[in-house]
Amino acid sequence: MNYATIKYCDIANGPGVRTSLFVSGCTHRCPNCFNEIAWDFGYGQPFTPEVQQQILESCAPGYVTGLSLLGGEPMEPANQRALLPFVQAFKQQYPGKTVWCYSGYTYEQLTGAEPFRCRCEVTDELLALFDVLVDGRFEQELYDITLRFRGSSNQRLIDLPKTRAAGQVTLWQDKAVFSTHTMD
Numbered sequence: 001m002n003y004a005t006i007k008y009c010d011i012a013n014g015p016g017v018r019t020s021l022f023v024s025g026c027t028h029r030c031p032n033c034f035n036e037i038a039w040d041f042g043y044g045q046p047f048t049p050e051v052q053q054q055i056l057e058s059c060a061p062g063y064v065t066g067l068s069l070l071g072g073e074p075m076e077p078a079n080q081r082a083l084l085p086f087v088q089a090f091k092q093q094y095p096g097k098t099v100w101c102y103s104g105y106t107y108e109q110l111t112g113a114e115p116f117r118c119r120c121e122v123t124d125e126l127l128a129l130f131d132v133l134v135d136g137r138f139e140q141e142l143y144d145i146t147l148r149f150r151g152s153s154n155q156r157l158i159d160l161p162k163t164r165a166a167g168q169v170t171l172w173q174d175k176a177v178f179s180t181h182t183m184d
């Protein structure tokens, strides 16, 4: 797998301060894609063990809340296979920190409720390591600048542990000050 960019101290792609990894390769081809250059699986730099170690080390400080995976498309099968051992290492090292994943595939497509090309032999194992899945393709006509951590209103911030426990899609709850735009 190749990656396009790593953003350290990112506050735009999940709560708190995070390290965000933008992987290469995406087959969605959304109109008005913000990152068309990353459609190419060969774009960017190889995701070497040294790069992975650098990311893990960046997450060590107490002020870093977690890791975010974006693209491109992290949930293309080829990228899932490369990400699984890395996310396993992250969770082993930082069990109290969160992993957010942004995917153009929906939860239903990824979990097999709607059979789709994104499902492969490691999908369930990888999803089990994520805390939040931001799902669905960016839709220009549903773009809303007031939305936190997502671009268009069709995209859902899914709390995966709660979803698994409830047996139905359960959305991640933001702090009231952000979800209502009112101070406590």
Ligand code: SF4
Pocket: 026, 027, 028, 029, 030, 032, 033, 034, 035, 036, 038, 071, 072, 073, 103, 104, 137, 138
């Ligand atoms: S899923 Fe993201 S990277 Fe892929 S085409 Fe759509 S907007 Fe672009």
